[in-house]
Amino acid sequence: MRCICKVLAMLLLLSLIGMFTLSGCSVEGLYMRRDLEAEGESNSRLSDTEKDAQTATQDGGMLDEVKDDGTIRKGDYGIKDAKQDLLEPEHGGKQSEQKPNAQSNNAQNPKNSQSASSLETQIESYINKMTLKEKVGQMLSVGFDGLEPSPAIKDMIQNYHVGSVILFPRNVKDSMQLVSLINQLKALNKNNPLPLIISADQEGGKVNRLPEDATRFPANLILGRRNSVQLAYDVGRVTAVEMRAYGFNLNFAPVLDIFSNPRNTVIGERALGTNPEVVVRLGVALMKGLKDGGVIPVIKHFPGHGDTVMDSHVDLPRLDHDMQRLKSFELIPFKQAIEEGADTVMVAHIMFPNITKEKVPASLSREIITGMLRQELGFEGVVISDDMEMGAIQKNYGIGDAAVRAVLAGTDIVLICHTYEKQKQAFEAIIKAVHDGTIPMERIDESVRRIIALKLKYGLTDEPVDASSIPQIVGIQEHRAVADRAWGRE
16 A cells, blocks of 8 residues: 555656646747747837838928928928028027038048049040030020020021020910920930020019919019928929929029119019028028929029119119128028039129129129139039120120120120020130130130039930820929918918
8 A cells, every 4th residue: 555655656746747847848938939929020010110211211201291380390301401401580590500511521421432533524524525616505595586496596506506595485385385395495406415404584473484384383572471491492392393394404593682672673572581581591492492303493693683773684783882791691692502502503794893893793703703602602503694685784795795704704604595696696706715715725614514514413304305294293283282372372
């Protein structure tokens, strides 16, 4: 009996040890499975987050929301600089810390350095293959009459190799006609070394060049009253998207003049405001919107046309301001826009006798263009003159003389908006000035390098536009909603 009890006790003990061992393995296995499942869920959540981030990046995100109090609920619209890097009067005018400039970025980033080197190689390749006539042609922007390419513009593109064309209401009937015209202009350029710049003055308000189908925005002064950086950016971006749909790639906007003289008729409501702070904030936002929409913006009218009484379309305005006044007022928007990446500047026909030794308009002044704009403000982009057929020039200079003076002063593109004969005269005068040594060849190459770089940067092409896409892009509800906000109709 005692042996039987011992045997039973031994069996019970072995059974308990087995159960404990099995239980321990089971618990260990349970914990291992939980750990693995948790890790898998974590990885799954991480993967989903990464996918969401990629989707947001690819889709471009949502428009920022401008609240009633003027603040912005940040969306992902690619405009961090436009919203955060501008002067904000409501925050005491404090400006964010400046980002490193492109040159310092290139120095620190080998890829950027390689890219810059590649760009220089491309530019030099163009320069080395171009004739003098082709180079000088790139330095002209011309206009013409008619809804179809005229014999004059055909000659200017095909035989004078002009690199830029500007269109006016006289060239626009409706959307289909405009697309057809621009496509024809591009086709005429097929044998020239670089694609055409197709430009217009699309400022808003009365300065409007697009067909009736396009979204209508108010004059800048009305937009300025909204005092919204986000809205100004959206207006610029929508304007660019619709211009691109027609085939344009450059807009002579934004206007950075400060409307400081109520007797000023040439600027007036074209200005964003009467003080530098508003013009800086909204002007730079407009510029960035145009740029992000894929159109080259042109800041104008340097060094400031807002305090003139005389209309430069009629005769030559004169401002007796000294340099201290310009730096403390008129130049503020231009300086900020240049620091924020302006690519192109239009120079005005205004005389500043207390600033320049040579009594010539800013558009013909080396002291203004090369000295003030390039050396003092550090602008490295393309300089375009205002129209050389305006009264300020025509009443005081011959067109050939004015074109040569403008190039010597530092202008890259001479704008001649109307007359075929004057366009040819300007071209021939520049060619002659190079041949006789008045204009050094290096000066021509300097401008052409800048023009090539601009065209490469924006990916200009002479590919035709698809007219069937117009209804899906131009005047759509989303764009009209932006216009309603600009008009104050929301």
